Amino acid sequence: MSAATLLSRICPPRATETAELYELRLAVREYLRRCVRDGVFTPGADVWLTGWDPEFSRDLAKRGYIGMTIPTDYGGHGRTHLERFVVTEELLAAGAPVAAHWIADRQIAPSLLTFGTEHQKRTFLPKIAAAQTFFAIGMSEPDSGSDLASVRTKATPVEGGWRVSGTKVWTSGAHLADAFFALARTAPLDTSDRHAGLSQFIVDLRSPDVQIRPIRSMTGRHHFNEVFLDDVFVPDDMVLGTIGEGWQQVNSELGFERSGPERFMSTYALFAEMVDETSQDPTLFSRRDLGRLAARFNALHHLSFSVANALEHGEEADTAAAIVKVLGTSHEGAVAELADLDAGDHRTSTGRFETLLTESLTQRPGFTLRGGASEILRLVIARGIGAR
Template sequence: MTQALIPPGTPETPQLMELRREVRDFLVAERDSGRFTPGVDSWITGWDPDFSQRLADRGWVGMTIPTAYEGHGRTFVERFVVTEELIAVGAPVAAHWVADRQAAPSLLRFGTEEQKQYFLPRIAAGECFFAIGMSEPDSGSDLASVRTKARQVDGGWKVNGTKVWTSGAHASEAFFVLARTSPLDPAHRHAGLSQFIVDLGSDGVQVRPIISMTGQHHFNEVHLDDVFVPDARVLGDIGGGWHQVTSELSYERSGPERFLCTFPLFREQARYAASHPERRADPDLGRAFSRLRGLHHMSRAVNAAVERGENADTAAAVVKVLGTTFEGDLIEEVHMSDAVGEGNPLLDAGLLQRPGFTLRGGTNEVLLGVIARGLGLR
């Protein structure tokens, strides 16, 4: 069953190892010069456009965007190596993350030529940031229940509704909005949904901050009041929104950010064990390392499957469930150990961020249903 569920991966070639070393050297220099402070959950909380720009200058944003659209034409596996190193060190990558991870692949797959020409070069240059408008108040992870509606008007569509937990919407140029374009049919709940590229500066758009317990502002509620979206900004086919969204979720659920965003804490735990001989045989540390290695190989395999154009939805859901569960367990283990002292900023941030790990990108309870259906168990 495991072989059927998890696709084959790819080996770490000398070229990939050299790329990994190059990224590590860059990150060490950036950190040691004080250009960033490592953080937990940095792909959500670490908004630093200048850092994203420095990555783009090195060709590490828009890596998989073809050169025809001023990207770098590199492989998904090469991008995986770069993103894994960025997340593991806790680099502030939130500004470009959604645009690079989700928006660019979706535009390449479903976008018009005009949309590709307009957005992709600026994403690759680290100049265009995106957010995602899927979740809604009171809808949880049930995307088929969205109440945002789009009605056709002369030259485009008028969109009305509210999206929530839209990370970075307050500082992004645009976001993908999932809206209902046909009345809900209870027998076919996934039909009648479409996606739109909404300019966040449009008339009728209100971005309301959601402040976290840490005092940080990265989540938002976005209210859409009769927002006009021209026909040229429909993403893909009208009525094809469900298929498009589920393909996006493979990118969102399977990446290294689903198991490495607490890695700075694991590093502290390992350093503590190295300096305390009595802790070197700590079974918790050994289990954590084994889980990390397994998740690395699984995530890498899903990444390779996406590059081959294979359906990896079920495998991506497995990575997300196992990865975010591991992240929460790691925080608890570090908290209960002596690896870091009271008031450690990484641990404090991890404890506060932990509840969101198994919620965003689909709750683990919902994803277990996705996995069961993918295995033919439901």
């Protein structure tokens, strides 16, 4: 079976961008051009993880670019996943600082809409859409890697709620966020079904029983954290979904986390700068290399857009989302490596390229780890193929 035939069996049909979506794309692009021109932000690499700017997020919210898929009854805009895709892709292409609202808008809101109670929806969704409440994710744990079934954080029932104790790691933005979804074990580990007995809780990160310690990168920058939960009380009305069904809920959530344009566009601003520089000096970068990268960006765009279309129609897209993640994060790392290699001893004429390259190379090691290591996702893809 050819690769093309195999992909056609496990990936959603190709979706086409309509004239209305293209109009929206141009409007967002023009807005972002003005922002760069007026110094609202300086384009960066990996901005959806490192570019924390609440004021910019609030301006986006005022323009209706956050909470797009949240129904109007909950303070959102009732728009489609495809419209949101167009907006987020343009934000990433521009290198805009979107980390503050990214996780809440990308996966917290859809999870609340699917599994949340009416109280939880009314409490959080309007604030997410207004960029007034920010979230992190509490899945990964020390010594667990991408094996979420090995979660050791425990939640014990008490009067009126639960006591949650454990440690979460690689929690991006937890030191600035208001809350996170914590995956915890609510029943003893069953070796015959390691994914059973897991549940999700909405934990207030400002609680006195929560300690957050920074994990600094080699440059001294801080966006990752280790979060210690010391018998944190979580009331019953902050249990997300159904006790014992946390694994199924997390898998639903990961479809949104793994398939978006941030999985292949973290270094797009660097690529755009390479193209601009080469238009001024054709000796800087190989046009063949740039063309190869452009082709991969285009292919990943269409695959990711088709996954967004599947999610819009409530269709299963877990395997395709994993494919986007594996291929996309490998590609965005390749952009940084090729930029570094091709530039060689004659660096480009502007400091902007150097800054983007440094940011991209610094963040490069995490691309294929966050959201699930590539080795784990290849197993997800293999199982998906086997199921077909």
